[in-house]
Amino acid sequence: MTLSNKTALSFLASAFVVAALGGVFSHYLLMYVFDREATEQLKAQQAKILREIDKIEDSEQKWFALADSISIENTNFLVKESLSDTLLPNPLETGEMLDYRILIFGVKTHTGFVKVTISKALYETEDLVGVILLIFGVVLLGLIIGLLIINYIISNRLWRPFYQALQQLQSFKIQEQKPLSFMATTTKEFGVLQQNINHLTHRIWHDYNSLKQFTENASHEFQTPLAVIQSNLEQLIQSDNLHEKQLTKISELIESVRHLSKLNQTLLLLVKIENQQFTEMVALNLGDFFRQKLQFWEVWITHKALEISILVDKEILLNINPYLAEVLLNNLLGNAIKHNIPRGIITIKLTDNSLIISNTGNEPLQDTEKLWQRFQKGNHSSDSHGLGMALIQQICEFYGFEAQYQYSALLHTVKIAWK
Amino acid sequence: MRILIIEDEPELAKSIADYLLGENYLCEFAASFEEAFEKVTTYEYNCILLDLMLPGGDGMKILEELKKQNKQDGVIIISAKNALDDKIKGLHLGADDYLAKPFHLSELAARIYSVIRRRQFANANIIQQNELKIDLLAKTLLIHNTPVLLTKKEFDLLLFFMGNRNRVISKNALAEHLSGDLADMLDNHDFVYAHIKNLKKKLTEAGCDNYLKTVYGTGYKWENE
Numbered sequence: 001m002t003l004s005n006k007t008a009l010s011f012l013a014s015a016f017v018v019a020a021l022g023g024v025f026s027h028y029l030l031m032y033v034f035d036r037e038a039t040e041q042l043k044a045q046q047a048k049i050l051r052e053i054d055k056i057e058d059s060e061q062k063w064f065a066l067a068d069s070i071s072i073e074n075t076n077f078l079v080k081e082s083l084s085d086t087l088l089p090n091p092l093e094t095g096e097m098l099d100y101r102i103l104i105f106g107v108k109t110h111t112g113f114v115k116v117t118i119s120k121a122l123y124e125t126e127d128l129v130g131v132i133l134l135i136f137g138v139v140l141l142g143l144i145i146g147l148l149i150i151n152y153i154i155s156n157r158l159w160r161p162f163y164q165a166l167q168q169l170q171s172f173k174i175q176e177q178k179p180l181s182f183m184a185t186t187t188k189e190f191g192v193l194q195q196n197i198n199h200l201t202h203r204i205w206h207d208y209n210s211l212k213q214f215t216e217n218a219s220h221e222f223q224t225p226l227a228v229i230q231s232n233l234e235q236l237i238q239s240d241n242l243h244e245k246q247l248t249k250i251s252e253l254i255e256s257v258r259h260l261s262k263l264n265q266t267l268l269l270l271v272k273i274e275n276q277q278f279t280e281m282v283a284l285n286l287g288d289f290f291r292q293k294l295q296f297w298e299v300w301i302t303h304k305a306l307e308i309s310i311l312v313d314k315e316i317l318l319n320i321n322p323y324l325a326e327v328l329l330n331n332l333l334g335n336a337i338k339h340n341i342p343r344g345i346i347t348i349k350l351t352d353n354s355l356i357i358s359n360t361g362n363e364p365l366q367d368t369e370k371l372w373q374r375f376q377k378g379n380h381s382s383d384s385h386g387l388g389m390a391l392i393q394q395i396c397e398f399y400g401f402e403a404q405y406q407y408s409a410l411l412h413t414v415k416i417a418w419k
Numbered sequence: 420m421r422i423l424i425i426e427d428e429p430e431l432a433k434s435i436a437d438y439l440l441g442e443n444y445l446c447e448f449a450a451s452f453e454e455a456f457e458k459v460t461t462y463e464y465n466c467i468l469l470d471l472m473l474p475g476g477d478g479m480k481i482l483e484e485l486k487k488q489n490k491q492d493g494v495i496i497i498s499a500k501n502a503l504d505d506k507i508k509g510l511h512l513g514a515d516d517y518l519a520k521p522f523h524l525s526e527l528a529a530r531i532y533s534v535i536r537r538r539q540f541a542n543a544n545i546i547q548q549n550e551l552k553i554d555l556l557a558k559t560l561l562i563h564n565t566p567v568l569l570t571k572k573e574f575d576l577l578l579f580f581m582g583n584r585n586r587v588i589s590k591n592a593l594a595e596h597l598s599g600d601l602a603d604m605l606d607n608h609d610f611v612y613a614h615i616k617n618l619k620k621k622l623t624e625a626g627c628d629n630y631l632k633t634v635y636g637t638g639y640k641w642e643n644e
Contacts, residue, residue, distance in 0.1 A: 216500055220472060223499035224428050227521035231434040234524045237587045237637050238438070248636030254589050261521050265501060299572055300598070303610055323503055 003162075004155040008148055015144045022140075023133060030132060034125035039083065042103040045070070045118050053107055053114065071117045079106030079115040088119070098123050161185035165194055175279050177205050208275070215271050222264050230257045266387045269327065273394045278324050283317040286350055293329055300337050301346075308346045316352060318418065320399060328395045331388045332357050332414060339412060358413040371405055392416075420444045420535060423464045425455040425481070426497070427474055435468065438524040439531070441585055452476030459485060459492070465535050466493040468527075469514070471505060479505075482512040493534035497522065523592035525583045532582030546581055548643055550627060553577065562625040572597060573618045580631065580641035589638040615639060 001009075049070070082104050090096040099122040107114045161183050168180040180201060182194040233254050237247060272278065290310060294301075301308055318325075336346045336359035344360035364371070372393045389405075396403040396416060404415045422444050426432040429450065436446040447464075449455035452475030459467065459481055467485075471478035478496070485492060494514045498505060501519035509517055515534045518527060536546075536555065546553040552561040558574055560567045569577065579596055580588070594607035597614065619631055632640045 216502065219501070220499040223501075223520040224431070227499070228428060228430045228434070230521045231431055231438070231524050234589065234592075235434045235437055237589065237634075244635045247634065251589055251591075251637045255591055257521065258591055258595075296599075300610065303613060 003159060004152055007155065008151055011147065011151065012144065015140070015147075019137070019140050023136065026136060027129060027133060030129045031125075034122075034128065038101050038120055038122060038125060039103075042083070042101060042118050042120055046103060046105060046116070049116055049118075050107060053109055053116075069119050073115045073117075074111075075106065075113045075115045077106070078108055078113050079104060081105040085122070099126070158187070161187065161190040162193070165190070165197060169197065172201065174204060174208050175276060212275060212277065215268060215275070219264065219268050223261065226257055226261045226264075230254060230261075233257065263387070266391065270387070270391060270394055273324070273391075273398050276398070278321040278398075280321055281319045282322055284320050284322060284325055285315060286318055286355065287312040287315050289325060290329065290348060290350070293326065293333075297333055297337065304337060304340060305343045306337065306340055306346055307344070308348070310348045311350065313349075313351045316350065324395050324398070328392060328416075331392050332416075335359075335388055335414075336412070353419045354415055354417040356413060356415045358411050360410055361412045363410075364407055364412070372403075420465045421463070422446050422531065423449060423455075423458055423462075423467045423492075425449045425459075425468060425473065425478065426470045427451065427472075428470075435524065435527065438586070439528060442528070442532075444531075450474075452478075452481070455481055456484065459490075460488065463490070464492045465538065466495065466531050468531075469494055469496050471496060471498040471500060471509075479508065479512065482509065482514060486513045491538065493531075493538045495527070495530055495534060497527070523589065523595065525579070525586065525588040525592045526596055528586070529579045529582035529596070533578070548581075548630075553581065562622065562627045565625060567621055567625045569618070569621065572614055573621070576614060576618055580639075584641050584643045587634050587638055587640045591638075593638065 084102050084104075086100055086102055087097040088100045090098045100119045101122055102117060102119045104115065104117050107116060164183050168182065172180065180198065182198075185191055185194070233250055236242075237250050237254075242250075287310070294308070294310075332355075333346075336357055339361040340346065340359050341361060346357070346359045349356040349358075371389050392414070393403055395401075399418065402417045404417075406413045406415070420443065422439065424432045424435055424446055426435070426448070427450050432448050432450070436448070439446055447458065449458050452473045455469075455473065455478075456476075469478050469481060478498075482494060482496075485494065495516040495518060496505075496509045496514045497518050497520060498509075499520040506517045515537070516530050518530060544554060544556045546555065550563050552564070553559075554561070555578075560569055560574065560577065576593070576597070579593070590608055590611050593611045593615070597611065598607065615631070619629075622631070623629065630642050632642055634640050
């Protein structure tokens with residue numbers, strides 16, 4: 001819900017509450033006023049009758065009786081005064097009953113006791129209340145509509161710098177380090193907001209750059225001592241006076257240094273992918289790319305006497321960074337070859353929206369869910385650094401691909417789906 | 420052969436020089452940008468090993484200067500930054516090769532050997548050692564003047580040994596040479612062994628002396644007295 005909708009809605013809600021309360025209150029107030037008014041009118045008539053009744057001649061009593069609202073009866077005693085509401089038939093419309101207020105009182109005249117009844121229809125009051133409430137409602141409605149329109153116009157104009165800043169934030173990319181441009185504003189809060197966003201983005205860029213710098217420097221700082229160790233070890237095995245046992249130990253050290261270095265490089269690669277440092281993208285024809293890269297693996301495939309087949313349903317173009325595509329493919333194929341059995345099979349299937357690589361192999365030693373975690377090894381071969389599957393997953397996550405692993409019927413299958 | 424090692428880590432520079440000593444290479448050192456810049460612009464080298472991150476400046480500038488002066492020195496970049504951008508930029512600026520640290524000394528020696536061979540076009544196409552004759556252009560091997568059919572990988576291995584004569588090469592270095600970046604993914608000792616065995620067999624069958632020796636527990640060595 002947008003900001004202006006939200007304010008309009010809360011505005012409407014409060015207007016309804018006020019209207020409802022006001023309506024009820026004014027209804028009762030009006031009712032009370034009219035009610036009192038009706039009684040007062042009766043009382044006024046009573047006062048008039050009391051004043052005039054003694055002067056009236058007997059023959060003229062009929063005049064009183066003719067009046068619809070006043071009736072006079074002779075009684076033997078003084079009637080006690082009473083005020084009551086009652087329903088009487090409507091003289092204009094048969095069958096309909098109307099509210100009447102009736103004042104009954106007794107008078108002692110020179111001829112004796114008289115009971116006077118004055119009645120007054122209340123329907124006029126109710127109609128009046130209805131009309132007044134209607135006017136009240138219409139005015140209120142007009143006011144609400146007017147305010148809503150004004151609110152809409154004002155918020156559109158007033159909040160424009162805010163929405164523009166939002167838009168700028170939405171299009172913000174950490175890799176593209178071009179400063180955000182905001183529209184000029186005289187509103188103090190928006191000025192502060194823009195200033196803070198500017199400050200924040202510069203801060204983010206600065207941190208991002210220094211992190212990038214750090215990753216690269218860390219690589220440099222690690223690799224140089226490793227290079228020194230390795231070259232010295234290799235220099236050492238050139239000596240003529242070493243025993244076989246010593247040579248074996250040194251070889252093991254060389255292997256470990258290589259392992260460490262590869263580990264460092266792979267972790268760096270993971271960090272670089274996380275930092276989104278591979279933004280360059282090309283539309284890659286996956287089928288061609290696979291056939292081309294398979295040449296590098298040919299010696300390994302023949303070495304293990306594997307049978308490999310590529311099924312391409314359709315030539316597809318995938319937007320991907322070529323280096324990451326290569327890392328992805330090398331890890332997938334590397335796994336398919338490494339965990340294969342001699343004379344095994346590898347099938348690469350490329351469909352419109354997925355890549356499926358399956359290979360024959362022994363049953364996995366551990367829970368297949370854990371395979372995606374870092375430093376999880378499917379088997380305990382010393383060459384493996386346990387980051388291959390993590391790399392595959394990292395790249396898939398980066399591009400929003402879905403990676404799945406499955407083992408069934410002696411077949412390991414990795415499926416990568418895009419779109 | 421004059422080689423300039425531009426490297427700020429003295430230990431590394433020294434072990435590179437020690438390794439190359441046997442192959443009648445004359446190594447010189449430069450440990451800073453200024454020193455390297457001066458040497459490069461003043462003298463000629465058959466091969467320059469260039470570290471990119473130097474105290475005092477960026478190694479790329481040296482490469483640019485070489486290109487500007489139209490110098491013919493061979494250049495191999497040895498960098499700890501295994502960054503793709505640097506590699507592309509370096510090769511674009513005229514470097515012959517790019518080797519990420521840490522590298523195997525045997526790999527470096529083989530690359531230097533190859534760069535120098537490529538730069539000296541005269542008499543560089545044929546490598547001869549006793550009964551062995553390798554034609555680099557035609558990529559053929561003659562033993563006692565009879566052609567021996569080698570696979571691409573076997574020929575590659577042979578050249579690697581040529582660039583590292585009389586030195587022990589670790590199995591790991593061979594594996595990485597044979598399969599590059601892919602080496603760490605696979606069980607490579609078995610793979611190296613299979614290729615060496617095939618190469619050895621072909622050489623012996625063609626009547627070649629046994630130059631290729633196994634160094635137990637370590638690797639292999641091509642002996643050439």
